[in-house]
Amino acid sequence: MSTGAPTLDESMTQPQALPADWRDFVALTKPRVMTLVVFTGLCGLLAAPGTIHPIIGFTAILCIALGAGGAAAINQWYEAGIDAQMKRTANRPIPAGRMDRENARDFAIALSGGSVVVMGLGVGWLAAVLLAVSIFYYAVVYTMWLKPRTPQNIVVGGGAGAFPPLIGWVAVTGDVTLMPVVLFAIIFMWTPPHFWALALFVKTDYARVGIPMMPVVKGEASTRRQILIYALLLAPVALAPWFVGGAGAVYAVAAAALSAAFIALAVPVGLRRAGEGDAMRPEKRLFGFSVLYLFALFGALVADRLLANAGVI
Ligand code: HEM
Numbered sequence: 223m224s225t226g227a228p229t230l231d232e233s234m235t236q237p238q239a240l241p242a243d244w245r246d247f248v249a250l251t252k253p254r255v256m257t258l259v260v261f262t263g264l265c266g267l268l269a270a271p272g273t274i275h276p277i278i279g280f281t282a283i284l285c286i287a288l289g290a291g292g293a294a295a296i297n298q299w300y301e302a303g304i305d306a307q308m309k310r311t312a313n314r315p316i317p318a319g320r321m322d323r324e325n326a327r328d329f330a331i332a333l334s335g336g337s338v339v340v341m342g343l344g345v346g347w348l349a350a351v352l353l354a355v356s357i358f359y360y361a362v363v364y365t366m367w368l369k370p371r372t373p374q375n376i377v378v379g380g381g382a383g384a385f386p387p388l389i390g391w392v393a394v395t396g397d398v399t400l401m402p403v404v405l406f407a408i409i410f411m412w413t414p415p416h417f418w419a420l421a422l423f424v425k426t427d428y429a430r431v432g433i434p435m436m437p438v439v440k441g442e443a444s445t446r447r448q449i450l451i452y453a454l455l456l457a458p459v460a461l462a463p464w465f466v467g468g469a470g471a472v473y474a475v476a477a478a479a480l481s482a483a484f485i486a487l488a489v490p491v492g493l494r495r496a497g498e499g500d501a502m503r504p505e506k507r508l509f510g511f512s513v514l515y516l517f518a519l520f521g522a523l524v525a526d527r528l529l530a531n532a533g534v535i
């Protein structure tokens with residue numbers, strides 16, 4: 223099992239004029255993952271008590287998007303060697319040979335640094351510090367340290383992706399209270415079942431490049447059990463905004479229904495034995511639903527708040 227920096231193909235280390243265009247720079251930011259990052263950040267901002275000027279609110283969300291994009295670009299700069307060996311990632315701009323690593327690194331630094339500075343100057347320094355911590359967490363703590371070393375990489379590293387709603391909230395209020403920490407906890411608990419469902423059907427790729435993802439190190443049965451445990455633990459955490467008085471009945475009903483569906487999809491994954499068919503359908507369903515779950519849960523939080531503010535509930 224390899225640890226530390228991945229090995230790089232010679233062609234990826236030599237600066238040369240490669241045919242990268244704007245689409246490759248967008249791809250470096252992992253735009254599809256970013257949609258949920260931006261959405262949860264926006265929901266944190268909209269659910270927070272108080273008001274924010276629309277231009278400052280927009281700046282905050284833009285900075286979250288740019289910061290997450292910069293961190294994703296650092297991740298691809300660092301992992302170009304292993305991305306080249308995995309089917310799912312081989313067509314990324316650096317491993318596919320469309321962009322040289324130096325360009326990607328400079329772009330990543332500009333996005334990461336720029337987003338933190340603009341957040342600090344335009345929105346607030348607590349939000350900027352949290353953004354800097356989340357970028358460092360994803361790019362350094364998760365990508366460079368935990369991911370190549372431990373099967374708990376996702377459990378600990380998942381914290382990186384849990385920051386956006388906290389940052390959105392702090393952009394409005396300027397301080398960290400219980401409710402944004404609860405929102406952080408929801409994404410933290412959601413990340414292991416989200417990722418391990420996917421890892422079950424791409425584990426051969428991870429095994430080949432020596433990344434110690436849970437199914438590779440502990441096996442399928444243990445990963446399935448843990449997916450089910452996290453899905454069960456996620457339900458009370460998802461209801462916590464209601465328990466702590468930060469959300470009302472609309473949110474509570476949505477969180478209960480969504481969590482019940484999440485558990486219902488996690489049960490067949492958790493109870494499935496290795497070799498029971500190879501279509502991996504329950505895993506794919508759970509992975510797909512995990513994305514929908516978080517969109518719907520955070521959407522419900524904002525709907526609940528807007529309805530309460532309008533005096534409807
Ligand atoms: C350490 C934590 C996480 C890991 C390892 C992880 C990993 C992955 C991987 C490998 C994919 C497959 C598709 C791709 O490569 O784009 C994926 C998809 C996705 N992830 Fe995650 N993820 C994590 C956390 C998160 C977080 C925190 C969010 C947002 C809040 C998120 C949002 C998404 C979305 C929206 C997709 C679907 C993208 C698509 O439609 O292709 N992920 N994730």
Ligand SMILES: CC(C)=CCC/C(C)=C/CC/C(C)=C/COP(=O)(O)OP(=O)(O)O
Binds near residue numbers: 286360382383
């Ligand atoms: C504001 C801010 C910095 C937010 C963090 C963004 C975020 C969603 C972090 C979660 C980590 C993530 C998407 C990992 C993807 O796994 P990977 O990188 O291991 O996946 P790969 O194998 O596809 O490269």
